[in-house]
Amino acid sequence: MNLFRRANARHGWTIVLMLLAAFAVSASAQGKTENVILITLDGVRTEEMFGGLDLAVIKAATKKGRVEDTALYKTYWAATPEERRRKVMPFFWNVLMKRHGSIAGDRSKGSTVQITNSHRFSYPGYSEILTGQAHDDEIKSNDKLRNPNPTVLEFLRRKLRVGPQKVAAFASWDVIDWIVESKPGTIASNTGYEKYENLDQQIADTNRLQFEARTPWDSVRSDAYTFRFAMSHLRMYKPRVLYLGLGETDDWAHDQRYDRVLQTLQLTDNYLKQLWEFLQSSPQYKNKTTILITTDHGRGNTPADWHDHGSDVEGAQYIWLAAIGPDSRLLGEWRDSPTIYQNQIAATMSRLLGFDYSEQNPNAGKPIEKLF
Ligand SMILES: [Zn+2]
Numbered sequence: 001m002n003l004f005r006r007a008n009a010r011h012g013w014t015i016v017l018m019l020l021a022a023f024a025v026s027a028s029a030q031g032k033t034e035n036v037i038l039i040t041l042d043g044v045r046t047e048e049m050f051g052g053l054d055l056a057v058i059k060a061a062t063k064k065g066r067v068e069d070t071a072l073y074k075t076y077w078a079a080t081p082e083e084r085r086r087k088v089m090p091f092f093w094n095v096l097m098k099r100h101g102s103i104a105g106d107r108s109k110g111s112t113v114q115i116t117n118s119h120r121f122s123y124p125g126y127s128e129i130l131t132g133q134a135h136d137d138e139i140k141s142n143d144k145l146r147n148p149n150p151t152v153l154e155f156l157r158r159k160l161r162v163g164p165q166k167v168a169a170f171a172s173w174d175v176i177d178w179i180v181e182s183k184p185g186t187i188a189s190n191t192g193y194e195k196y197e198n199l200d201q202q203i204a205d206t207n208r209l210q211f212e213a214r215t216p217w218d219s220v221r222s223d224a225y226t227f228r229f230a231m232s233h234l235r236m237y238k239p240r241v242l243y244l245g246l247g248e249t250d251d252w253a254h255d256q257r258y259d260r261v262l263q264t265l266q267l268t269d270n271y272l273k274q275l276w277e278f279l280q281s282s283p284q285y286k287n288k289t290t291i292l293i294t295t296d297h298g299r300g301n302t303p304a305d306w307h308d309h310g311s312d313v314e315g316a317q318y319i320w321l322a323a324i325g326p327d328s329r330l331l332g333e334w335r336d337s338p339t340i341y342q343n344q345i346a347a348t349m350s351r352l353l354g355f356d357y358s359e360q361n362p363n364a365g366k367p368i369e370k371l372f
Pocket of ligand 1: 297
């Protein structure tokens with residue numbers, strides 16, 4: 001009898017300890033983040049991200065007269081990389097990186113972010129971000145082919161048990177529609193010159209305008225429309241996961257319009273400000289939302305190939321990643337850190353929301369530990 005009671009008591013303690021352990025595990029896996037916003041800026045080099053205006057690029061491009069007399073130099077030049085990048089992205093550096101988040105990828109500070117696919121162009125990069133894995137033999141062109149591998153967006157919609165509007169993707173480049181989901185219709189997706197409508201009358205006007213005011217490129221609409229549609233969706237449907245894919249930076253670079261690359265980044269900085277101010281004004285998002293910002297690939301690192309990228313272009317394997325949110329206390333630039341990889345982003349997004357991405361893809365990169 002005595003023995004029985006003691007065994008029973010011991011059993012009771014075991015249950016209490018198991019419950020405590022389970023609680024500890026779930027508490028560490030689920031932080032404060034309830035919403036995740038992923039933003040990509042197509043083909044933005046580490047050179048501009050961390051150093052602003054690259055003098056070597058405009059020196060090579062200035063055929064007549066002095067570099068100092070160019071509009072670009074007058075607008076964006078300053079003595080240090082820190083001053084120069086603040087001229088391009090003042091809100092990002094002065095507010096987000098000072099008070100709310102951090103950025104990896106400045107190799108001069110001992111932090112490297114790399115892609116693991118060997119192609120160094122867009123579809124493979126976006127697919128690596130969204131599936132957590134490079135598939136070099138399957139994903140080897142920018143053609144409109146359905147992604148054969150399920151993405152983190154599809155995984156999160158299933159795990160969160162929410163409707164399709166609650167996991168949404170907006171992108172300027174039309175091919176992204178084919179990358180974000182392996183089963184069409186799993187999430188809300190609006191890309192390229194695609195109609196976007198909801199109950200908001202103002203967005204109906206913006207929607208009409210995207211077809212009238214076109215970019216030079218058939219497959220990429222202006223980021224101005226993509227951003228406004230995404231913001232309208234955010235206000236109207238309050239998604240738990242939003243992916244915003246901005247594209248113009250890449251196309252202006254291919255066209256060797258360095259002025260437009262920097263202007264687009266400056267506009268993007270203002271979009272980040274508008275987005276941040278909206279999130280801070282919303283009880284669903286304030287202090288419960290993590291923003292990850294990154295790029296699909298880098299570009300060449302010399303004045304001769306800064307506009308180019310691809311498997312044989314040195315420098316295009318280097319990218320960067322910013323993380324802004326309530327679960328990471330890191331601020332500003334990462335220093336002297338182990339290299340992180342593009343294939344870790346999907347698992348990091350999942351972990352932020354308390355899910356283990358290896359359930360969907362055991363071969364995906366692991367969550368970026370330093371962010372937790
Ligand atoms: Zn790209």
